[in-house]
Amino acid sequence: MNDWWRGAVIYQIYPRSFQDTTGDGIGDLAGITQRLPHVASLGVDAIWISPFFTSPMKDYGYDVSDYRGIDPLFGTMEDFDRLIGRAHELGLKVLIDLVMSHTSDQHEWFRESRASRDNARADWYVWADPKPDGTPPTNWLSIFGGPAWQWDARREQYYLHNFLTSQPDLNFHNREVQDALLDMAGFWLDRGVDGFRLDTINFYFHDARLRDNPPLPPERRKADTAPAVNPYNHQSHRYDKSQPENLAFLERFAAALKPRGAVVVGEIGDSERGLELLEEYTGVPGRVQMSYVFDFLSGDDLSADRIVQVFADMQAVAPNSWPCWAMSNHDVVRHVSRWNLSDEAARAYATVLICMRGSVCLYQGEELGLPEADLQFEDLRDPYGIEFWPEFKGRDGCRTPMVWDGSENGGFSTGKPWLPVPEAHLPRSVAAQDAEAQSLLHHYRRAIGLRRDYPTLRSGSMTGIGAEGAVLSFRRADDRQSLSIRANLSDSAAGGLAPWQVQIIED
Ligand code: TEU
Secondary structure, three states: OOOOOOOOEEEEEOHHHOOOOOOOOOOOHHHHHHHHHHHHHHOOOEEEEOOOEEOOOOOOOOOOOEEEEEOOOOOOHHHHHHHHHHHHHOOOEEEEEEOOOEOOOOOHHHHHHHHOOOOOOOOOEOEEOOOOOOOOOOOOEOOOOOEOEEEEOOOOEEEEOOOOOOOOEEOOOOHHHHHHHHHHHHHHHHOOOOEEEEOOOOOOOOOOOOOOOOEOOHHHOOOOOOOOOOHHHHEOOOOOOOOOHHHHHHHHHHHHHHHHOOEEEEEOOOOOOHHHHHHHHHOOOOOOOEEEOOOOOOOOOOOHHHHHHHHHHHHHHOOOOOEEEEOOOOOOOOHHHHOOOOHHHHHHHHHHHHHOOOEEEEEOOHHHOOOOOOOOHHHOOOHHHHHHOOOOOOOHHHOOOOOOOOOHHHHOOOOOOOOOOOHHHHHHOHHHHHOOOOOHHHHHHHHHHHHHHOOHHHHOEEEEEEEEOOEEEEEEEOOOOEEEEEEEOOOOOEOOEOOOOEEEEEO
């Protein structure tokens, strides 16, 4: 089916923490292949694998030093070929995670670029002179702390980095850079991938005139932009990201993918203009098919009212868009901890997510109801967490290893895992929940199965969304089928529904 992605359920794998087969305490590609039957047993359509490319691992793979290589920690190209072959045998599409906005400072392109002001790749990254007073070229900030500019003594210029200083931003205004990235994407399509999760798709271009970001207008300020301790979240991003040129590049990218039938889910990180971008990026054919949205990845709870508000805003601002929803991923506190959910509540949210219009990304361990790991400062690996500790604890608590069975380290590794396996996770292992008919794991299988039982859940319209107290209701329909969905998102009986009951009625 050509538009398999529409309404697809995608399972995100964080390779470092999925399954180790070598005993070094770090997951690998062979481990993913070994555990694919578990993923297939959920009934999902596809996997998205977080980066496994050659990397110095300063940002755990989101800092790529060779886009065409497999990092030795994760295995070899043969391992990757086996992984794809096995996934396809099991009927799973494979999306890989391309981090094109920036590379590692160890990438040969950057080594060359920084060597002089007149080499062949001098302009492949964003180099700029200081302001006359010697300060950085603009007031732009890095998400991971400090200015977005790093001084380079050899070139006697600053370079731009939206994330770590060791993640220099590529200069997309240079056509050669775009061409090199398109070639690279073709390389992976040739190896059989079905598409890409594109990291930070709205960060590709910066304002070529290097204008300062203005102060953030109060009406654009989002109370839930986390973490508040990060100054980045208090600045407007008018000029450092979400530039109009992004669209032309995404159209080039889409045109290159089209003959191969490959799809894109793009990550838009923009708390000021997220919904407008959702429409611009996915509401117009020939750009990206799906966009990963952040609305359910933050906040202290997810009330029926908030869900209604998100859809009302989306209907108003992004009526033609195609969102990809997620409640958890490798960057945020796991949702059962963020929203303090019981297993019953986790079940209800899983069902509601599956019933809503859009594609869905599940994050490894979500199907087990794993809570956020409570780590000590000494355990931290994430540079973002180390920078802002203790106000913000970083992203390690959601990156601890999968738990498979009752053996050592939950069956993840025979060596010392790179992040600890919390004791509290062990009773929630796949083996334990497989054996328990009423487990959350079996619930996820049934909930995902609803998209096969009721095709309108994949691509039908979504109308009549409303909330009466804690009860969320909406309708999904296409020309074959019409469903009324009601969900009680509370601990007490309401609207004729038991606590956390979700009701699906075929009209
Ligand atoms: O994340 C982009 C992004 O916006 C995140 O920085 C997010 O705001 C933050 O992690 C919230 O906790 C992507 C990847 O998902 C992330 O893992 C990478 O570190 C980042 O890009 C840089 O490549």
